[in-house]
Amino acid sequence: MNPQDETVPAVLEERRSQRSGTDVEESKISVGVSVAAEDSCEALEVDTLGIPYDENPEPGGVLPDAARSVGGVSGITAPSHYIPLNQVCVPAPALSVLNEEVISTTVVDREHPASDDDRRATARSSLRAGLAAQESGAFDSAAALFSLGRKQLGGDGWEVDGETMLKLCSEGAHASYTIDDFDTMNQLIDEVLGRDTSVQEKFRVYEVKILVEQGYGNHAEAIELGFDVRRKLGLPTLLNITREKVSILSILVGYARTCRALGNRTAEELANLPILTDERIIMGQRMLELLEISCYQAQPKMFPLLIFLMVRTSLEHGINASSCDAFAGLGILLCGGFGNPKRGLEMARAAELILEKPGMNRIKSRTIFVCEGLIRHWTEPLRSTLDPLLGGYKIGLE
Numbered sequence: 001m002n003p004q005d006e007t008v009p010a011v012l013e014e015r016r017s018q019r020s021g022t023d024v025e026e027s028k029i030s031v032g033v034s035v036a037a038e039d040s041c042e043a044l045e046v047d048t049l050g051i052p053y054d055e056n057p058e059p060g061g062v063l064p065d066a067a068r069s070v071g072g073v074s075g076i077t078a079p080s081h082y083i084p085l086n087q088v089c090v091p092a093p094a095l096s097v098l099n100e101e102v103i104s105t106t107v108v109d110r111e112h113p114a115s116d117d118d119r120r121a122t123a124r125s126s127l128r129a130g131l132a133a134q135e136s137g138a139f140d141s142a143a144a145l146f147s148l149g150r151k152q153l154g155g156d157g158w159e160v161d162g163e164t165m166l167k168l169c170s171e172g173a174h175a176s177y178t179i180d181d182f183d184t185m186n187q188l189i190d191e192v193l194g195r196d197t198s199v200q201e202k203f204r205v206y207e208v209k210i211l212v213e214q215g216y217g218n219h220a221e222a223i224e225l226g227f228d229v230r231r232k233l234g235l236p237t238l239l240n241i242t243r244e245k246v247s248i249l250s251i252l253v254g255y256a257r258t259c260r261a262l263g264n265r266t267a268e269e270l271a272n273l274p275i276l277t278d279e280r281i282i283m284g285q286r287m288l289e290l291l292e293i294s295c296y297q298a299q300p301k302m303f304p305l306l307i308f309l310m311v312r313t314s315l316e317h318g319i320n321a322s323s324c325d326a327f328a329g330l331g332i333l334l335c336g337g338f339g340n341p342k343r344g345l346e347m348a349r350a351a352e353l354i355l356e357k358p359g360m361n362r363i364k365s366r367t368i369f370v371c372e373g374l375i376r377h378w379t380e381p382l383r384s385t386l387d388p389l390l391g392g393y394k395i396g397l398e
């Protein structure tokens with residue numbers, strides 16, 4: 001509820017009096033209400049979870065006409081353990097979603113367009129706000145802000161400020177993907193990929209496209225796309241291997257090359273390698289990181305080859321967030337297929353040390369899961385991995 005809106009308490013009090021004689025506690029009315037000053041009394045019919053105020057949820061189910069709900073009932077979550085939805089406390093979002101009135105009053109008037117400088121300034125402001133919202137996890141707000149920025153630039157936005165328009169479309173595609181707005185996502189992807197720009201400028205959209213293919217289970221298409229991006233970047237692709245059956249010999253050759261490049265480096269020495277700064281190599285490593293999932297699902301024998309390539313690239317060009325996946329992945333292979341759990345644990349320690357460096361937040365949860373769930377139990381009691389795994393899970397939620 002907006003604390004500055006003096007009309008809302010009066011409306012609530014009126015509704016309390018209308019519902020007198022029922023066994024519903026008055027405190028229920030104040031839970032989860034979010035009403036703007038211009039909203040009518042009709043907006044008070046449901047709270048932010050879509051629960052009608054005139055009904056009393058009972059333990060063991062979800063209201064049939066609720067627009068949204070929290071939790072559910074399953075074989076594990078028995079009805080007796082179910083929390084009625086009207087008792088759930090939902091924290092306020094970090095950034096509120098822009099409503100239609102704000103958008104309509106902020107967008108440039110098309111009949112009386114502002115100057116190009118004004119359009120650039122307002123669009124860039126929306127872009128910065130959208131990136132901040134996205135960083136905080138407020139993806140609905142981010143998508144609205146990116147859309148607002150595109151409207152502010154107008155139909156000729158690419159000509160007015162191509163760089164800002166590219167970022168608004170690329171980040172907008174990612175935000176739309178996150179909130180399941182696939183129509184907008186596909187429209188933005190096609191708009192960016194249809195322009196005559198470099199692969200580096202289209203890279204963010206390629207990331208989103210691969211994630212979408214993986215989400216649909218199209219792992220072969222994701223692999224082809226990922227290696228096509230690497231080819232356009234001028235990097236090794238392994239395409240000759242993807243189109244043929246991966247042989248044990250090719251895996252052993254890759255392993256020997258990687259061991260030779262790795263030498264006897266300790267975890268500390270690996271973590272102290274130079275930081276990777278070459279944007280082209282960073283993008284190539286990110287492609288391999290994304291393709292690990294598809295290879296594991298569709299072409300598991302190619303998974304070791306990806307890991308070997310990522311490790312050798314980190315040793316040659318430097319480390320970044322993708323290097324955590326590289327060394328942790330090598331740890332998996334060493335513990336399992338190559339029977340060297342001690343060395344595998346050393347690779348896991350290298351990944352954990354790299355995590356402590358700035359800019360590694362996006363890979364923390366995943367690296368903790370791999371190191372604790374797939375590597376450490378080879379040399380330490382399984383019980384010792386539970387607390388770190390729980391910590392990684394919480395990091396992932398955040």
